[in-house]
Amino acid sequence: MSDFKFNFSDDDSSPQDKGPIATDQCLTSGASVSCRTHTVGPLHKNLASLATPLSYPLQDIELKYLTAACVEAIIDESNQSHEAIADFKALLSTSDGTDLIPSVYEGGLVAWEGAFDLVSYLSESQFDFTGMDVLELGCGSGLPAIYTLMKGARAVSLQDYNYEVINCVTIPSVLCNQRNLSLCNPSLCNFYSGSWDTLREAVPQSVKFDVILTSETIYSESSQTMLLSAMKSLLKLNGTIFVAAKSYYFGVGGSSAEFQEMVSTDEHFSCEIVKTLTCSVPRVIMTLKPR
Numbered sequence: 001m002s003d004f005k006f007n008f009s010d011d012d013s014s015p016q017d018k019g020p021i022a023t024d025q026c027l028t029s030g031a032s033v034s035c036r037t038h039t040v041g042p043l044h045k046n047l048a049s050l051a052t053p054l055s056y057p058l059q060d061i062e063l064k065y066l067t068a069a070c071v072e073a074i075i076d077e078s079n080q081s082h083e084a085i086a087d088f089k090a091l092l093s094t095s096d097g098t099d100l101i102p103s104v105y106e107g108g109l110v111a112w113e114g115a116f117d118l119v120s121y122l123s124e125s126q127f128d129f130t131g132m133d134v135l136e137l138g139c140g141s142g143l144p145a146i147y148t149l150m151k152g153a154r155a156v157s158l159q160d161y162n163y164e165v166i167n168c169v170t171i172p173s174v175l176c177n178q179r180n181l182s183l184c185n186p187s188l189c190n191f192y193s194g195s196w197d198t199l200r201e202a203v204p205q206s207v208k209f210d211v212i213l214t215s216e217t218i219y220s221e222s223s224q225t226m227l228l229s230a231m232k233s234l235l236k237l238n239g240t241i242f243v244a245a246k247s248y249y250f251g252v253g254g255s256s257a258e259f260q261e262m263v264s265t266d267e268h269f270s271c272e273i274v275k276t277l278t279c280s281v282p283r284v285i286m287t288l289k290p291r
């Protein structure tokens with residue numbers, strides 16, 4: 001899933017079960033950053049064609065995706081004159097393999113377990129995405145969104161906090177699946193970077209989504225309210241939200257129980273755990289629907 005190193009606390013769970021650990025817990029996650037839109041350009045096409053994608057096979061299709069490590073491997077010094085590449089390298093250097101630096105780097109350079117859990121659940125459940133407008137919040141590599149694109153979604157929007165992630169990981173990941181244009185058409189995609197509190201302003205006012213997907217995004221108590229507000233303003237009345245998460249996140253404070261509690265107190269959505277994965281830190285898939 002990721003060949004980045006993780007910073008773990010001292011208990012006995014396996015590293016990948018832990019989830020993001022903040023390097024500086026004095027800072028709050030997800031400080032407001034104006035959302036921007038990004039369009040596919042030559043840089044993204046170059047990265048997609050040069051990088052060797054990773055693969056996530058499902059029963060009927062195979063998803064390709066990139067992480068920052070795949071992209072880093074094909075960037076040389078000459079590329080750094082390109083502003084987006086220089087910024088990406090700077091983020092890699094700042095993050096230095098840590099899981100997240102609150103409000104600086106929010107974790108999208110690697111693909112987290114929740115992304116795979118969510119894709120597997122969507123595949124098992126055979127949810128019909130045909131003709132749907134889909135949004136993935138906090139996408140990183142964007143595997144769940146790519147899956148829905150291959151399963152007939154009408155249009156897919158992908159958002160990440162860091163524009164460096166959108167430019168160098170998310171968009172090239174989507175393009176890696178382009179070889180089969182009939183299954184995955186990047187012209188059906190919209191890309192946004194910035195924080196959840198400003199996303200509604202960046203998405204055209206007339207647009208709301210049938211499905212919202214998100215994985216490993218409820219790790220910070222401070223961002224959960226922002227995430228819920230974005231969900232409320234962007235989901236259609238008959239829409240469905242899928243959330244993949246760990247039951248708790250070491251060192252950063254978030255947990256699935258706390259998120260459920262917040263959703264239930266807010267009373268806008270009903271919330272149900274539809275799948276539990278039993279491991280040292282249990283992981284869940286939740287669905288939210290407007291009441």
Ligand SMILES: C[S@@+](CC[C@H](N)C(=O)[O-])C[C@H]1O[C@@H](n2cnc3c(N)ncnc32)[C@H](O)[C@@H]1O
Pocket residue numbers: 020029030031106107108109110111112113114115137138139140141142159160161162194195196197214215216217223226
């Ligand atoms: C741990 S990463 C998970 C990435 C990806 N979903 C996965 O599972 O591989 C958390 C993601 O949430 C997003 N995120 C966290 N806080 C955010 C905020 N306040 N506003 C917008 N995005 C945020 C980041 O962009 C980051 O990609």
